[in-house]
Amino acid sequence: xxDTNSLIEQRKAKLAALRAKGIDPFQNKFTPTETCKQARxxxxxxxxxxxxxxxxxxxxxxxxxFIDIRDQSGxxxxxxxxxxxxxEQFHIFQHLDLGDFIGVKGTMFTTKTGEISVKxxxxxxxxxxxxxxxxxxxPPFVILAKALRPPPAKYYGLEDTEIRYxxxxxxxxxxxxxxxxxxxxxxxxxEIRNFFHERNYVEVETPAMQAIPGGAxxxxxxxxxxxxxxxxxxxxxxxxxxxxxxxxxxxxxFEIGKxxxxxxxxxxxxxxxxxxxxxCAFGDYATMMxxxxxxxxxxxxKVLGSLVIEHPLKCRFKKELNNSIxxxxxxxxxxxxxxxxxxxxxxxxxxxxxxxxTVFSASMRELELLSHPNxxxxxxxxxxxxxxxxxxxxxxGNFFRLSPGMEVTKKEVDGYTEEFVSFITQILPQFDSLKxxxxxxxxxxxxxxxxxxxxxxxxxxxxxxxxxxxxWFTLSAAxxxxxxxxxxxxxxxxxxxxxxxxxxxxxFIEPTLIQPTFVTHLPKELVPLAKxxxxxxxxxxxxxxxxxxxxxxxxxxxxxxPIAQRTTLEHQAGGEQQKLDEDxxxxxxxxxxxxxxxxxxxxxxxxxxLGQESIRDVIxxxxxxxx
RNA sequence: GGGUUGGUAGCUCAGUCGGUAGAGCAGUGCCCUUUUAAGGCAUUGGUCGAGGGUUCGAGUCCCUCCCAACCCA
Numbered sequence: 001x002x003d004t005n006s007l008i009e010q011r012k013a014k015l016a017a018l019r020a021k022g023i024d025p026f027q028n029k030f031t032p033t034e035t036c037k038q039a040r041x042x043x044x045x046x047x048x049x050x051x052x053x054x055x056x057x058x059x060x061x062x063x064x065x066f067i068d069i070r071d072q073s074g075x076x077x078x079x080x081x082x083x084x085x086x087x088e089q090f091h092i093f094q095h096l097d098l099g100d101f102i103g104v105k106g107t108m109f110t111t112k113t114g115e116i117s118v119k120x121x122x123x124x125x126x127x128x129x130x131x132x133x134x135x136x137x138x139p140p141f142v143i144l145a146k147a148l149r150p151p152p153a154k155y156y157g158l159e160d161t162e163i164r165y166x167x168x169x170x171x172x173x174x175x176x177x178x179x180x181x182x183x184x185x186x187x188x189x190x191e192i193r194n195f196f197h198e199r200n201y202v203e204v205e206t207p208a209m210q211a212i213p214g215g216a217x218x219x220x221x222x223x224x225x226x227x228x229x230x231x232x233x234x235x236x237x238x239x240x241x242x243x244x245x246x247x248x249x250x251x252x253x254f255e256i257g258k259x260x261x262x263x264x265x266x267x268x269x270x271x272x273x274x275x276x277x278x279x280c281a282f283g284d285y286a287t288m289m290x291x292x293x294x295x296x297x298x299x300x301x302k303v304l305g306s307l308v309i310e311h312p313l314k315c316r317f318k319k320e321l322n323n324s325i326x327x328x329x330x331x332x333x334x335x336x337x338x339x340x341x342x343x344x345x346x347x348x349x350x351x352x353x354x355x356x357x358t359v360f361s362a363s364m365r366e367l368e369l370l371s372h373p374n375x376x377x378x379x380x381x382x383x384x385x386x387x388x389x390x391x392x393x394x395x396x397g398n399f400f401r402l403s404p405g406m407e408v409t410k411k412e413v414d415g416y417t418e419e420f421v422s423f424i425t426q427i428l429p430q431f432d433s434l435k436x437x438x439x440x441x442x443x444x445x446x447x448x449x450x451x452x453x454x455x456x457x458x459x460x461x462x463x464x465x466x467x468x469x470x471x472w473f474t475l476s477a478a479x480x481x482x483x484x485x486x487x488x489x490x491x492x493x494x495x496x497x498x499x500x501x502x503x504x505x506x507x508f509i510e511p512t513l514i515q516p517t518f519v520t521h522l523p524k525e526l527v528p529l530a531k532x533x534x535x536x537x538x539x540x541x542x543x544x545x546x547x548x549x550x551x552x553x554x555x556x557x558x559x560x561x562p563i564a565q566r567t568t569l570e571h572q573a574g575g576e577q578q579k580l581d582e583d584x585x586x587x588x589x590x591x592x593x594x595x596x597x598x599x600x601x602x603x604x605x606x607x608x609x610l611g612q613e614s615i616r617d618v619i620x621x622x623x624x625x626x627x
Numbered sequence: 628g629g630g631u632u633g634g635u636a637g638c639u640c641a642g643u644c645g646g647u648a649g650a651g652c653a654g655u656g657c658c659c660u661u662u663u664a665a666g667g668c669a670u671u672g673g674u675c676g677a678g679g680g681u682u683c684g685a686g687u688c689c690c691u692c693c694c695a696a697c698c699c700a
Contacts, residue, residue: 006672007637007654057663064660081660098653111661153638153652162634162695174638264628267697490700614696627694 011097011148018092018143025143030103037073040116043108049118051076052103052144054173055096056151065094066117069102077117078104084121085140092143093120099147105140165622178617184303185606185618189256191299192276192602199291201252201278206241208234208258212581215239217572219262221271234260238277239597243558244587246595251281256602267614268550271623274602279558283596285541288555289518292545292598293455296516296552300452300609311448311548311611450548450608451515459521460539463509464501472501498525513546528568531557548608555598562588 018025032052034042039049053071063082068075082090096102106120121140151173152158158174165171172179193203211230213220215237223232238255245253259275280287300307465472468483475483477497485491489503501523513519521539524532530540541557559565566585573579606618616622 005637010654059662059665060659061662061665062659064662066662066665068663077663079661083660109661111663113661113663115661115663117661150637150653157639159639160634160695165695264700625694 007150008148011146011150014095014097015146015148017095018146021092023092023143025100025146027103027142027144030142030144032071032103035073036069036071036076039076039108039118040074043110043116045108045110047108048105049108050103050105051078051118053101054147055098055100055102056173058096058098060094063090065090067096067102069104077111077115078106078120079109079111079117080120080141084119089140093141096143097147097150099149099151100143101145101147103142103144162624165616165624166627168620181606181610181612181618182620184610187303188299188606188609189274189602191302192256192295194302195295195298196254196278199252201254201280202250204242204245204250204253204255205257206235206238206245206255208260210235212579213237214569214581214584221260221262236261237599238275239599240581240584242277242279242597243592243595244584246279246281246558247587247590247592251593252279254278265623267616268604268607270603270615270619273615273619276600276602277597279595279597281593281595284557284594285520285543285555285596288596288598289457289543289545291596292518292553292555292600293516295600296547296605297452304609307452309450309452309609309611311450448514452547455516455518457518457520460505460519460523461521463519464505467508467512468504496525498523502526510546510551511549514549516545516547519544519546527556528571529556529559529565531559531561548604550604550608552604552608553598553600555596558592558595558597560588560592560594562592 015025030052031050033039033048033050036051036053039051051069051071053069053075055067056070056075057068059066065080067078067080069078070076080090080093085093104118104120106118107122109117109119111117152170153174158164158170163170164175164178172182196203209223209225209232211232213233213236215235216239218236220233220236223234224230225232236259238257238259242253242255254276255278256274256276258272260272261269262271263269265271278288278291280291297307300309461473468487472480472483477500480497481491481495481500484500484504487504487508489500489507491500491503495503520543521533521536522530522542522544524530524538524540527540527542530542533539533541543555544551545553545555559568562585565588569580569585603615603618606612607615610618612618
């Protein structure tokens, strides 16, 4: 970023001016007595405090001035007065910029309007200061770090998604909701660690650079170690090293770490993502089901204080949503008024069309803001409907192409009038329904609610027949293929029968599993690395825990038969010996205790718990193409 | 990989048939000692994502490319 503009130049000039006065606006240290929040919480009139933070707003009153100071805990208002600071200091204070870090010393007070604030200055010199003739009092404020670039706007926040992701620090400054999500993510991971430590699990760290990337079927990233002169891969799973540790006698272990998969990016996929894996010797998949349920409910309770999680229509834009609805209501009213007026006068001029056009454009904009394809709420559907109608009308209607000063014949005007009347007639009911939807439905019921108090357990085949018909498994393979195709599933030509069924599961069942569901008794073909169910050898002892329409966590009774494991791994490697992790197989041959294992995608768990629709909104620095 | 939408001032956004580049906030200057999206007056600020093309003239039309978001695979 080499761009320069006048705003940066101005700030650099201010920096130079400060330096010329012998002030270094980049300090090494400042010790606040407390955080901004603590100062407000422990309010005592006239109590002396020292606070530090970033200046996020200022209100200049001439001979006095208010600023907002913000640290991680929150904001507090500070008040500076010319007759307290003196002309010189007050002048410097007035020329502070938004974004500067400042430390202030002063006393607490409450303003006329009742806001708890700190009055800068008026604090006696600290005893530790060198005393004597020239003992200078503590400076009432210290510039701790001058910001040379302007911060994002205070009111609108930062909307540009690209800047939000590329310069996340600006996002964190401008959008408090974003910071809240990221802090909660940290709390979630903290509570996950607590959970396992309390259950006497050992936290381990295993190699991220692996000679043979195993434990999952995914494309790895490749790298090269110069000194060793060989290639390494970034891990795609933690599993195989954890099992080596089970062999080594670490019976209960977990790891939270990054996995890397060289595949596509999407709303749910980041090339590097955080994975939790945990293994429990002498347990099985049922043990792990209990663990997952207990883990997620414990974390939700501790971090969110509730087991009922609401996903707002669009978390971050809640404020904008409310504003948009208000604007829409206004526009709706205006449309009706204008329309009635034009009907009464029955002489519609070009200017009147232009007014309509303006209202129309503004309406379109609001609808676009409100539209979010990921939301299937009734309100959103009404919005999509209204948008479609708008677009159709704009395609057909000529009245949008009128402009000021344009000469129009009577005949044309009549034609446009007719078009416009038909357009309005068509669109008004939609506006009405939209208004009613927005007005009548309480905001809570627009939200998706995930209830973690009830965890359903369902067999894979039962879920399939529920959706695809009771006769699904009695059909011939060809009939199943046809039916899946008719239902709209994408069926590859080379798909085996179980893959056809699974395509139906992935497309039509998994997305509907919003409430916590353990899908069990998966067909053995689907999960070749798991152990067969003793009660039904066509299925395996595996669960997939689905919440929020996504698989959050798979769990296994782990394969500990080295010969069976070798066969499946060889089959997976497709005869390519170099892809076979021989060292792992040797470990198994030394004997691995029976064990249950789970993996949990932390990013997706955070999406679910924090109501975020995109994985990028729970990762501080999501991967983007370099500019 | 395919489709859709978008990229205009530091930020949020307008920009109508192709005809001198706009607003609010931020910034700068002046006024104002309890304001809080402070207020009043004045004012600065742009390679309109990049590069070609059409045109007397392009933010606007055409082509190519870059970046992003969303949808699909």
